[in-house]
Ligand SMILES: Nc1nc2c(ncn2[C@@H]2O[C@H](COP(=O)(O)OP(=O)(O)OP(=O)(O)O)[C@@H](O)[C@H]2O)c(=O)[nH]1
C-alpha cells in the first residue's frame with residue numbers, strides 16, 4: 001500500500017533538515033498512483049500534488065518524524081481539508097414542511113437513500129413524509145411504498161407530473177402538520193437537457209431547503225462532469241455518496257468537493273434502512289489513500 | 291487531443307490526461323505511452339493509428355456473440371453490483387431476442403430488493419414476454435427452477451434470470467449466485483449458456499475488483515456495458531478484456547427498450563479516442 005511504498009522511498013534518505021525536491025518528487029509519483037487508482041480525478045490529483053509539493057518543500061523536517069511520515073502527514077491534511085473539515089447537518093429552512101430533494105444519475109441510490117433519510121429523521125422525532133416524485137422508472141412508487149411501509153413513513157404520490165406531485169404533497173404535508181418532505185426524483189443524465197430543465201424548474205418553483213446530489217461511491221473520472229453539470233443548473237446544497245460498503249476507494253468524493261465546494265453530508269453503507277452514516281472526512285481520506 | 295500539431299512533451303501530457311480521464315487506468319495508460327514513445331513517431335496520424343490498432347487488438351479472438359442454440363433452453367443469468375442496469379437490460383434483451391425469433395421467459399429472481407418484481411413485470415409487459423415470479427423474500431434459485439419448468443412446459447427456449455444487485459465483497463451473496471448456476475445446471479443437465487456481468491460505464495477502477503471476484507466464483511461468459519449515453523467513456527473495459535479475456539457482448543445506450551446494442555469494438559474505441 002501507499003504507506004509501505006513511501007516508507008521504502010524514504011528509507012534511502014539520510015539527510016535531515018529540508019526535504020530535497022528530488023525526494024519529494026519521488027514520493028509524489030507514488031502518491032499520484034495511489035490517488036488515480038482511487039478514482040480521484042486527473043486534474044484534482046494534479047492540483048493536490050502541487051499543494052503537497054509546495055508545503056513539503058517549505059516545512060522543516062521535524063525531529064522525531066521521518067521525511068516520509070512528514071509528506072504523508074501533509075498529504076493527509078490536504079485531503080481532509082479538501083473533503084470538508086466540519087460536519088454539516090441538514091438545513092430545514094424557515095418554512096414548514098421543509099422540502100428535501102434527492103437528485104442524481106440513474107441507479108445512484110436516490111430512492112433507497114430517501115428512505116434512509118426518512119428513517120433517520122423520524123428517529124429524531126420529526127414528522128416525515130416521502131414524496132414519490134419519480135414518474136418515469138417502472139415501479140418506482142411501489143419501491144418507495146414498500147420501503148416506506150417498513151419504516152411506517154407515509155408515501156405520497158398524487159398527480160401525474162413531478163410538479164403536481166410535489167405541489168399536492170406540500171398541501172397534504174401542511175394539513176398533516178409534517179416537518180419534512182423528502183422528495184425522490186427520477187434518475188437523469190447531467191447532459192439530458194430536457195431532464196435538467198425539469199429539475200431546474202422544480203427547484204425554482206419549490207425552493208427546497210436541501211437539494212442533495214446522490215452519487216455512486218464507485219464513480220470514476222466522470223464524477224467531475226456529473227458534479228459540474230448539476231452544480232451549473234441547480235442549487236445543490238450537499239452531497240450523499242452511496243455504496244461505500246464495497247471496497248471502492250471513493251476518490252469521486254474529492255472530485256465532487258473540488259467542483260461543487262458543497263459538503264458531503266452522508267454516506268450510504270448498505271441496502272438497509274439504517275445504512276446511512278454521517279460523513280467523516282478523516283475516515284474517507286484514509287480510505288482514498290488505501 | 292488529435293488537434294495538437296507536434297509530438298512534444300505537451301502532446302504526451304495531453305494524451306495521458308485524455309486516456310486517464312477515460313478511466314483507462316494508470317498502468318495501461320503508462321504502458322501505451324511508453325510504447326508510443328519507443329516507436330519514435332513523427333506524425334500525429336501515426337500515433338492515432340497505433341492507438342486504435344493497439345486497443346482493437348485487445349478484442350481480437352474474443353467471441354462477442356451470444357452462444358444460443360434454438361433447440362435447447364438457453365439460460366442467461368444477469369449479475370452485477372447494485373444499480374448497474376441488470377433488470378432493465380433483461381427487458382431490452384427479451385425484446386431483442388423475441389425480434390430474432392426466440393421465445394424468452396423472464397425469471398424474477400431478485401426476490402430481495404423492494405419493488406424488483408413489480409419493476410421486471412412491467413419490463414416483461416413491454417417486451418411481450420412472460421415473467422415467472424414468487425413473492426418477495428422467496429429463494430432466488432427456486433424462482434429460477436420454476437422458470438425452467440415453465441419453459442419446458444410451454445416450449446420457451448430462453449430463460450433470462452434477473453438477480454439482486456450485490457457487492458462483490460459480500461461472500462454469502464456471491465455464493466447465492468453460484469447456487470442459482472448449480473440449480474440450473476442440475477435441472478437442465480447442462481450449464482448456463484451465458485452469465486453476463488452488467489457493468490456501469492460511469493464506475494471507475496473498482497470494476498476490476500468486481501470482475502475478479504465475480505469471475506472467480508461464477509462461469510462468467512461476458513459483459514454488458516451500460517449507461518454509455520452519459521459522458522463516461524468506460525475505459526476500464528480495456529483492462530478487463532486484457533486481464534480476463536472476457537468479451538463485451540452488448541452495450542446499453544439509454545433507457546428505452548431498443549437501447550441494447552451488440553458491442554462493436556471499433557465503434558467503442560472511436561468514441562473512447564474522441
Ligand atoms: N450496497 C449498497 N447498495 C445500495 C446503497 N444505496 C443504494 N443501494 C442499492 O443500489 C441500487 C439502486 O438504488 P436505488 O435507490 O433504486 O437507486 P436510484 O438512484 O433511485 O435509481 P433510479 O431511480 O433508477 O435512478 C439498489 O439495489 C439499492 O439497494 C448502498 O449504500 N450500498
Ligand SMILES: Nc1nc2c(ncn2[C@@H]2O[C@H](COP(=O)(O)OP(=O)(O)OP(=O)(O)O)[C@@H](O)[C@H]2O)c(=O)[nH]1
Nearest residue numbers: 106107372373374375376377378455517542543544
Ligand atoms: N441513461 C441510462 N440509464 C440506464 C441504462 N441502463 C439502465 N439505466 C437506468 O439505470 C437505473 C437502474 O437500472 P436497473 O435495471 O434497475 O438496475 P439494476 O442493476 O437492476 O439495479 P438493482 O437491481 O437495484 O441492483 C434505471 O433508472 C435504468 O433506467 C443506460 O444504458 N442508460
Ligand SMILES: [Mg+2]
Nearest residue numbers: 110111134140
Ligand atoms: Mg429511484
Ligand SMILES: [Mg+2]
Nearest residue numbers: 376377400406
Ligand atoms: Mg434490478
